[in-house]
Amino acid sequence: MNGGEPHRVPARGERASQPSVSGSRMAYVSDTGNWDIWRMDLTGKEAMIPPSKPLLSWSSDEIHPVISPDGHRIAFTSNSSGSSEVWACESDGTKPVKLTDMKAKSVGSPSWSPDGKLIAFDSIKAGNLDIYVVGAEGGLVRRITTDPAEEAAPRWSRDGRWIYYLWARGGTKPIWKLPPEGGKPIQVTERDAFVTRESADGYLYFNSPSRQARQGVWRAPVSGGSETLVTEAVGVSWLWDLADRGIYAIDRNAKPVATICFYDFATQRVRSLGSPHRVPGFSVHLEALSVSPDGRWLVYSGGIFTSDIMMMDNFR
Numbered sequence: 001m002n003g004g005e006p007h008r009v010p011a012r013g014e015r016a017s018q019p020s021v022s023g024s025r026m027a028y029v030s031d032t033g034n035w036d037i038w039r040m041d042l043t044g045k046e047a048m049i050p051p052s053k054p055l056l057s058w059s060s061d062e063i064h065p066v067i068s069p070d071g072h073r074i075a076f077t078s079n080s081s082g083s084s085e086v087w088a089c090e091s092d093g094t095k096p097v098k099l100t101d102m103k104a105k106s107v108g109s110p111s112w113s114p115d116g117k118l119i120a121f122d123s124i125k126a127g128n129l130d131i132y133v134v135g136a137e138g139g140l141v142r143r144i145t146t147d148p149a150e151e152a153a154p155r156w157s158r159d160g161r162w163i164y165y166l167w168a169r170g171g172t173k174p175i176w177k178l179p180p181e182g183g184k185p186i187q188v189t190e191r192d193a194f195v196t197r198e199s200a201d202g203y204l205y206f207n208s209p210s211r212q213a214r215q216g217v218w219r220a221p222v223s224g225g226s227e228t229l230v231t232e233a234v235g236v237s238w239l240w241d242l243a244d245r246g247i248y249a250i251d252r253n254a255k256p257v258a259t260i261c262f263y264d265f266a267t268q269r270v271r272s273l274g275s276p277h278r279v280p281g282f283s284v285h286l287e288a289l290s291v292s293p294d295g296r297w298l299v300y301s302g303g304i305f306t307s308d309i310m311m312m313d314n315f316r
Helices: 209-214
Strands: 015-022 025-032 036-041 062-067 073-078 085-090 107-112 118-124 129-135 141-143 150-156 163-168 175-178 196-198 203-207 217-221 228-231 240-242 246-251 259-264 269-274 282-291 297-304 306-313
Touching: 036 062, 062 107, 062 297, 073 107, 085 107, 085 118, 118 150, 129 163, 150 196, 240 282, 246 282
Parallel strands: 062 282, 107 150, 129 150
Antiparallel strands: 015 025, 025 306, 036 297, 062 073, 073 085, 107 118, 118 129, 129 141, 150 163, 163 175, 196 203, 203 217, 217 228, 240 246, 246 259, 259 269, 282 297
């Protein structure tokens, strides 16, 4: 290789990856498809019927949907404007509006404040992942973490006094919390964690993939205390959300299609509710499940993707 300025290779397809070069030929994988946001009813006549069309179906990727505390809006991230940004729409998918203009390498994991006025999210805007806050109607964006390590996956406490987040430093990734206006962070979990949900009775639920054979959903008192395993049956992946009566989750590995299930706190059992899609090739995006506050519907991000091996001659 002689070095020089890099130039773009005109590969076909929406996503090109895994290039392999031999002489003047290059083989690569071309993926076609995109992530959409889907809505499914949990009650009523349409309960657990896989939707035939997405709630939001653009030609871009729409991921990380999360329902507002009043159930009237959905926040999500989309790269439809050329960069990943935080958006919001009505619960029926109408009136989408872009809330941020970060133009950053990464923007994701939006989370509503309890009063529905603010949205916390993470972004690689200043060289590493940090936590930011923006108004629910857009406007000024505030950065609330400044540590050179990685801070990600924010989640508001029920009283609005804290934002929980993952803080990756020194080889560990426990959950910390800090006030939404910034300040001194406080460690919450002892070991690695990721998705966090605070319950009405004062517990922080989280999953911890580093616990090897003891993976699943754990919980600890928000005031501090021992961490206990709730269930290994759901929550191994990031696809779960907390409700008053239990935990909703999506099993991405179920065959022939992914399955939505519910872990009931009262019975300590899991029951299958249905599939997020009828097509076996349907994929569900990680960290993409949100249940409405009244427990009547949920949203998730998914799509159908195809892959082809492409060959390019004289690509140089």
